[in-house]
Amino acid sequence: MSALLEMRAITKTFPGVKALDEVNLTVRQGEIHALVGENGAGKSTLMKVLSGVYPAGSYDGEIHYDGALAEFRDISDSEKRGIIIIHQELALVPLLSIAENVFLGNENARNGVIDWQGTFQRTEALLRKVGLREAPTTLVDKLGVGKQQLVEIAKALSKEVRLLILDEPTAALSEADSQALLDLMLELKVQGVTSIIISHKLNEVRRVADTVTVIRDGSTVSTMDARSHPITEAAIVRDMVGRDMAHRYPERQRRAGEVLMEVSDWNVWHPEHVDRQVIRSASLHVRAGEVVGIAGLMGAGRTELAMSLFGRSWGRNVSGTVKIRGQEVDVSKVDRAIAAGLAYVTEDRKSLGLILEETIQRNVTLANLQGVSSGGVLNENAETEVSEKYRRAMNIRTPSVFQKVMNLSGGNQQKVVLSKWLFAGPEVLILDEPTRGIDVGAKFEIYGIINELSAQGKGVLMISSEMPELLGMCDRIYVMNEGALVGELTAAEASQERIMSLIVTE
Structure with a gap:
């Protein structure tokens, strides 16, 4: 030919x-x-x-x-x-x-x-x-x-x-x-x-x-x-x-501690279609040091659940309770959700997770400006120091933190989003499609970061459309269908077949 x-x-x-x-x-x-x-x-x-x-x-x-x-x-x-x-x-x-x-x-x-x-x-x-x-x-x-x-x-x-x-x-x-x-x-x-x-x-x-x-x-x-x-x-x-990746998912010791976040009877209605309930009486929990997955087909309500938990960023008539370390917290607005210890890494990093025209330095500190300010005045030297720290720790491949985020690869952009939320000091990170649109090498690095967070005692709630990813990374997996959590599986119990059977039989 x-x-x-x-x-x-x-x-x-x-x-x-x-x-x-x-x-x-x-x-x-x-x-x-x-x-x-x-x-x-x-x-x-x-x-x-x-x-x-x-x-x-x-x-x-x-x-x-x-x-x-x-x-x-x-x-x-x-x-x-x-x-x-x-x-x-x-x-x-x-x-x-x-x-x-x-x-x-x-x-x-x-x-x-x-x-x-x-x-x-x-x-x-x-x-x-x-x-x-x-x-x-x-x-x-x-x-x-x-x-x-x-x-x-x-x-x-x-x-x-x-x-x-x-x-x-x-x-x-x-x-x-x-x-x-x-x-x-x-x-x-x-x-x-x-x-x-x-x-x-x-x-x-x-x-x-x-x-x-x-x-x-x-x-x-x-x-x-x-x-x-x-x-x-x-x-x-x-x-x-440039190397074999026989183990796509880095190993880690699974040590779940106390219940870190508990969501009870969470209900959410569509913001435009007044008669449509999108999340139905969802209840879940995440322990310290635990990675918990949410599996489901497109349209099951996974992102809507995550966004409604994070300051009611989506939906209306939201009801239910959220507890952090046993104490009920106010997550009715984004700043209150952040103050309560929640962070949300959106599935759409370019539109909702980053300011593409701004530098790495500015993006890293966005969710915690008070951490680099004094008396309401931004300390640019502190901002540079913080962003440089995360550039090294997260292995963001760029010669300078003054590089615009729009010029980074997808994997490095995702590391900037993660850096932004880690600097905010959350107790629980909600990760919505954390490896979408990035290559296998960058995925492995992101998985390593997730494991490191769990080792530090953080709780991770992970949404993914890739079942092998959930099976490779999670300690437990909730299965979601048509706005309801229809099953819960431990890592030992979970398989693609069991997850799909829960979706189609409920």
């Missing part, structure tokens, strides 16, 4: 940092090629070089596309050749219709007048191709993230895509939406579309990829052909992190 794309000895340097060091990538016509590596390895940078975000002349090396040397000046230049990139943060306009988004910048017009009838007809045909039944006039903000992802692919098809690049396409999708998207990729492959997928979900990579290229620290480490022999996750992980 001939090569559609060859990237030869690509080197890209930013001030003080060599992001790519003679990277080579060959993608064959009609294949699905997976590009994997730890956060910060250079995957997205390489794709920005390919798509013209970093134009020819700003990097060393050569790109050969469709048998000829290619020097793309910008994204529109690469799109004219059929190279379309879909970023993890979708580039759709929420208040425009599906049809308007699909043809935005590529309008179906004659003499400056848009042919709306033709636009709607073409959009309907594209939506059928990607499996969407919505009307072309539907506003994008009425769609879920999974369907928005499909609109992005329809938009790519409208530009006669030949090489489709998907950057973490399933990171924010449910299991069902993820499977539908992977099925669509396989269908597009049958139709002759070549794809490059960047993903941390190695089970998905193994399902769809014909070839896997691993990048580590800005260099190509290996390329594996899945057509000639099966590729194991262990082999991919070894090349990604």
